[in-house]
């Protein structure tokens with residue numbers, strides 16, 4: 001069976017349409033640099049079952065200039081027979097910390113792992129050292145490559161989270177080239193007044209983040225790596241409305257790290273756009289959840305990390321509380337995004353843990369992972385759906401994930417913005 005070699009995007013394309021049978025072929029994977037050439041090829045995807053957020057329905061889609069259309073174009077360069085595969089939009093992770101903390105070389109394997117897992121969209125919701133050269137070396141933010149957004153330039157209070165964590169990570173060898181006294185002003189900014197904010201704003205904006213991360217941690221929230229629970233360990237919540245106003249004036253959305261239900265109230269009340277975590281401590285007030293829904297606030301899941309952040313004895317109760325908070329948010333109509341808070345992996349483990357603790361039903365979980373999370377990371381792009389004009393990106397799965405979730409790990413075809421991702425040199 002050598003048919004799969006014809007899938008190389010750089011191969012000479014035949015003048016007439018060609019049909020390719022994908023299921024049963026090896027699941028190929030490419031480094032982004034090899035997958036960039038053929039974005040403008042016109043593709044036909046036939047015999048797929050397409051996820052619409054609720055169910056899978058049969059249909060055909062075409063990719064023209066890297067975007068989906070239902071209408072058959074005059075010319076089709078390649079026809080891909082999906083042979084009954086269930087098709088979902090690529091997966092995402094709205095809260096990750098894996099990239100940009102050591103060297104570009106360290107990040108290469110992680111890019112490959114993301115593409116292998118079908119996690120095509122991720123966001124570093126914290127400091128990175130990445131510059132344009134570093135991003136280019138990883139082939140980021142191109143058709144066929146991993147897309148990454150940044151929540152860099154984190155604001156906290158004096159001595160607040162993540163200052164202790166960052167100092168620890170520095171000692172462990174992260175942030176090469178930085179010294180301990182450079183962390184404030186580089187990996188985070190300590191803000192104690194509006195004047196402080198104004199004075200540091202140009203440096204904060206020079207980070208070129210896609211979203212501004214702010215830290216709220218009121219007393220009562222005790223986790224590993226964070227200062228004691230007896231005092232505030234983040235921004236003064238009274239400063240938050242001014243910070244949000246300033247960011248919104250520059251079209252910069254705001255994501256708040258929160259620890260408690262009162263942080264949730266402060267963040268939503270101040271007009272933040274996204275919450276980097278659900279509260280770990282306390283139950284959300286129903287009225288606060290409803291306000292969050294009205295404001296379109298997106299809450300990142302970050303469940304699996306509780307296994308690291310909390311003492312084992314506290315975990316069962318914390319997970320009960322987490323499930324109850326998720327239920328309350330769902331009932332209010334709040335949207336979620338998958339957030340792994342992971343430092344070395346994709347969102348695969350987070351999603352597996354959410355299933356393990358029965359946080360969401362599978363239809364909802366698949367919709368969050370493949371539709372809502374990409375939209376939360378890249379709100380200005382049309383992605384995460386198979387509608388006309390949306391980016392032609394997909395994963396074709398060997399099996400129905402709503403019957404057998406393990407199908408999410410059996411990806412037979414990966415397409416990103418009209419580029420078919422394949423292993424460049426296998427068998428060649």
Ligand SMILES: [Zn+2]
Pocket residue numbers: 095097125126276341
């Ligand atoms: Zn985080």
